[in-house]
Amino acid sequence: MLIRSELRALRADDGPQRTAQAEMHRRIGAWRDSARVRAVDEALACFAAGERLADLPALAALTTYRGAREFVDALVAELVCGLDALPLAHVAFRHTHHAGRSSLMLSRAGRVTLSLECRTPAFAAGEDPSSCVLSDIESWDVVLAGAMAGHLIRAREESGSLTFEQDPLVLRRGDTNGRRGSREVLAIEHIASCLTLLRLQRRAEVATPARAYDLATGALIGQASGDVRESRRALMVALLGRMNRREDAPVLAGIARDADEVALRWEAVRECLGLDTATGFRLLGELAQRTGDPIQPDAAALRAQLLEAHPQLAALEERPQCPV
CATH class of the missing domain: 1.25.40 (Serine Threonine Protein Phosphatase 5, Tetratricopeptide repeat)
Structure with missing residues (x-):
């Protein structure tokens, strides 16, 4: 195993790592203390309490390309400068990565989250085109980079059973897509290189199970807790x-x-x-x-x-x- 000299040095003295982490926390803190981010955090709390998005200008601005880009660019500038000087620093945000899907949670207030999302072609290849999952979550996606092709799936209830309609959908940089997850699902079928989104989500006040349905028959094929x-x-x-x-x-x-x-x-x-x-x-x-x-x-x-x-x-x- 090859262990680089920088990592070997940290075994004997973790002081540089602590210094790097303190600097990264300082940079993230400076971003959070900015007037724009403080206004967004306050709006997130109000949105979680049930207020309408249209009544929260600081948050509604993030559902537009310009507002989302300015918000994310300010954070990226801090992080890139920090990592350029201190490449071993850790970006202290909750994050996940699996099967072509990466997520960085930027802020959270109760049942509302704001995250930076990335999807690669591997994610689109792993999607099941024969089913969809309905969950009681409102979502707003702003495409910051890349493009995707797929369908917007809409569920309709007829005589006690569900039927599904699929409308072709292409999203490119600058586009916004809002949907209510209990009736609408974004199905991504193709990503050319990398799709980057700023995503705002609000879960239902009383969580209901997420349910998977067969698109052809409308049959329920599985469910998971929404809480x-x-x-x-x-x-x-x-x-x-x-x-x-x-x-x-x-x-x-x-x-x-x-x-x-x-x-x-x-x-x-x-x-x-x-x-x-x-x-x-x-x-x-x-x-x-x-x-x-x-x-x-x-x-x-x-x-x-x-x-x-x-x-x-x-x-x-x-x-x-x-x-x-």
Whole structure:
């Protein structure tokens, strides 16, 4: 392995790294303290509280090419100068990168985020053209660089079922696209080199699940929680199950009885059944008898299906539990 002299020196003395990081924080702080960014942060808070975008000039300006470009250019100037002098400094913004998609979160206020987004041809190649995901998120994209071709997918409800219309869409530098994610989806099919966006998003005040649909039939093919906190708790429940410790089964049963989110409770039931069949099946029988519980009908149906497939499970409910 080749280790450059600059990195080798940091092993013995991390002082230069601390100095570089302090300088980068200073530069980002100077950008945040500017009048323009302070006005945007205040507007973000108002937007998160429910105010209309049209009533917030500092924020509405970011949905235009000129306003977005000036906002981002001021930040990039600070970052580029800092990295030019201190190339090992870390840009301290929350960021992600996966499969041709990069995101840098510039600011956040509650359910509202402002981010710099980048998409490469690898992202477009990985998109599934046969389905789309509807989520209760309002989005505004301003194209700062590059171009894309694809479709704007619109969902329409007819006689209790969804149908989808697809209109060809090309976005180039300077263009803006706004959409309500519960009914409109931007499907990117082609990116020539690199697409850079400034994206403003506002999630619904009460999060609803993100749902994936088949475009041809309108059939629901999957869903995920629209609340990051609920997703985090679901991951914790899944981890308890994967640790394969039977003593955790009562903990999962408690979550299944008392948690607020129906999806989380079902995840706890599933993990409890897999971890300790006896505890999980007795839990299922208890939930099946809870009148008024939103998961009571499904719990009763699952219990009946399991008993039909495995009649020996009935003995688990009859066995008396240890009073300890």
